[in-house]
Amino acid sequence: MTVDNQIPQQNRPRSSWIPGIFAGVLLTVIALAALLWFTAGVGIFHLMGFLRGGGTRIGVDQPTVVRQIQQLQRLETVGYTMDKIITGERDNPYLPKFLVSDRLLLMVHGEVIAGVNLGTLKPSDVVVSGHDVSIHIPATEVFSTRIDNAKTRVYSRDTGVFSSPDPNLESEVRAEAERQLLQAALQDGVLKSAEQNARSTVTSMLKGLGFNQVEIR
Incomplete structure (x- = not known):
């Protein structure tokens, strides 16, 4: 009679890598939000400049x-x-x-x-x-x-x-x-x-x- 001496492999708990994924996703969201904010800010700036007629206005009547x-x-x-x-x-x-x-x-x-x-x-x-x-x-x-x-x-x-x-x-x-x-x-x-x-x-x-x-x- 043969006895199998292999020790069963234990699985790593999934809860140990979930925080890392969450942190990565959070950083990605923050980076995308910052990029969108900057892009929108530049767009609004140009839009305001366009609405003002572009360039510097002369305040001399x-x-x-x-x-x-x-x-x-x-x-x-x-x-x-x-x-x-x-x-x-x-x-x-x-x-x-x-x-x-x-x-x-x-x-x-x-x-x-x-x-x-x-x-x-x-x-x-x-x-x-x-x-x-x-x-x-x-x-x-x-x-x-x-x-x-x-x-x-x-x-x-x-x-x-x-x-x-x-x-x-x-x-x-x-x-x-x-x-x-x-x-x-x-x-x-x-x-x-x-x-x-x-x-x-x-x-x-x-x-x-x-x-x-x-x-x-």
Whole structure:
């Protein structure tokens, strides 16, 4: 009679590996939840951006633009200077000049200032459309024509034997110098230069406010 000496194999209780499976499933669920939350969050963010129109909104309306530009007031955009000798003379058509003449040479230094008076800008001159703005700026003008007294002097003065200096002659020469200074500045295109500089200044200011496209009319 044969006796089987094999010892019966004992099965491991199932309760020992159930917690491990549960922990794995729990971690997987947490990871999936985190992924879904992140994905949904990004989607909502893009959706909100789309609903807002995308990009950054410009919080500058038409009245604000008008006020900002008007604050520039008289925008001096160009200065024109000139050095010139101007002649003034008094004489008598019936007597020789060496007897009764009065001749003055004035070395003049003058300046012409031109620009745009943006204080006259009207609300109808500004059109705001989203990120774009169109503005009609006033015409350029000459603000001032002046003689620099510190740099202007009498170059020479000659009077006849029987003449005395005319006190009004120098004032008349100065007035003529201002007229010639203005004429020379206009001929050299001072108003055109003032307009170009005004366009550049206003464009830079409006782009600084956040506008992408600026049209100057």
